Amino acid sequence: MNSTRTLSFEFFPTRSEEGRAKLAVTRRQLRQFSPQFFSCTFGAGGSTRSGTLQTVTDIMQEGMPAAPHLACIGARRHELLEILDGYKALGIKHLVALRGDIPSGVGLSTADGLHYANELVEFIRKEYGDWFHIEVAAYPEFHPQSRSAEDDLRHFVRKCEAGADSAITQYFYNADAYFHFVDEVQARGVDIPIVPGIMPIAGFSKLARFSDMCGAEIPRWLRLKLQSYADDSASVKALGLDVVTELCDTLLAGGAPGLHFYTLNQAGLCSTVCQRLGLG
Numbered sequence: 001m002n003s004t005r006t007l008s009f010e011f012f013p014t015r016s017e018e019g020r021a022k023l024a025v026t027r028r029q030l031r032q033f034s035p036q037f038f039s040c041t042f043g044a045g046g047s048t049r050s051g052t053l054q055t056v057t058d059i060m061q062e063g064m065p066a067a068p069h070l071a072c073i074g075a076r077r078h079e080l081l082e083i084l085d086g087y088k089a090l091g092i093k094h095l096v097a098l099r100g101d102i103p104s105g106v107g108l109s110t111a112d113g114l115h116y117a118n119e120l121v122e123f124i125r126k127e128y129g130d131w132f133h134i135e136v137a138a139y140p141e142f143h144p145q146s147r148s149a150e151d152d153l154r155h156f157v158r159k160c161e162a163g164a165d166s167a168i169t170q171y172f173y174n175a176d177a178y179f180h181f182v183d184e185v186q187a188r189g190v191d192i193p194i195v196p197g198i199m200p201i202a203g204f205s206k207l208a209r210f211s212d213m214c215g216a217e218i219p220r221w222l223r224l225k226l227q228s229y230a231d232d233s234a235s236v237k238a239l240g241l242d243v244v245t246e247l248c249d250t251l252l253a254g255g256a257p258g259l260h261f262y263t264l265n266q267a268g269l270c271s272t273v274c275q276r277l278g279l280g
């Protein structure tokens, strides 16, 4: 990767010691690409609080910068402070600040809570100054709950104005959506790096379900082709690797400031894409 571009890999916390050991192997495999950091997701409402802490502690002990995600919805301010104090004590300097989504049916108090990511960024800046490099989420195909594209762009700009240092996007398979989004927010005065989030294609049905939920579009031609392979997972993976490598190539050639891979805790497909891009 060109020295001004960033590469990062995202994991989710595991539940068992066996999963933790497997994740350590995945990280070792991905380190050959010299990423800037590894990030770890956080279950909104604190459901993975200890798992996220464990994972970022493991990452830091391996000598890699870790970026824990932190979701504010359903959390009280004192809980957020406890978590952030813990990260600061560990020497963590990088965060992904989010609103998060509360799983349905979970009732949580929001008495003194924060409702949107821009409030969380503001809160972190007020309490910790410039200690943390703060990433926020961006949605080139727009957030599924936004009332309109314009509204979503406006809310993204608010997160930047609140003090975000950079952004990572939701995944997408249409490079034009990314370039259009970057143009739109730059026209509104945003100049932070917006790093595309990349989701390798491991299978069709799970990806389709998840994409419907999070508002990421699988282009019709790709959807139909993946669907036609049915249980032929080798063909799904082969096409997925071609599509995702070409997407990354197009993004980097068009000036994207780096790549952030959603690994789903697996090194295989991400490694192949990175090798094909000549990053290894």
Ligand code: FAD
Pocket (backbone or CB within 6 Å): 040, 041, 042, 043, 044, 069, 070, 071, 096, 097, 098, 099, 100, 101, 115, 116, 117, 118, 136, 137, 138, 143, 144, 145, 146, 147, 151, 152, 155, 159, 168, 169, 170, 171, 197
């Ligand atoms: P916000 O930026 O707060 O936006 C949420 C919605 O509210 C949008 O529709 C926006 O237009 C609207 N909005 C924003 N501000 C306002 C305002 N002030 N007034 C009115 N409306 C407003 N989820 C997790 O639970 N854990 C994770 O670890 C996690 N990691 C992620 C990492 C990345 C890179 C991305 C892209 C997403 C991640 N998510 C994670 C998912 C994310 O939490 C959800 O998409 C969530 O619904 C929105 O979070 P946000 O931070 O983008 O919210």
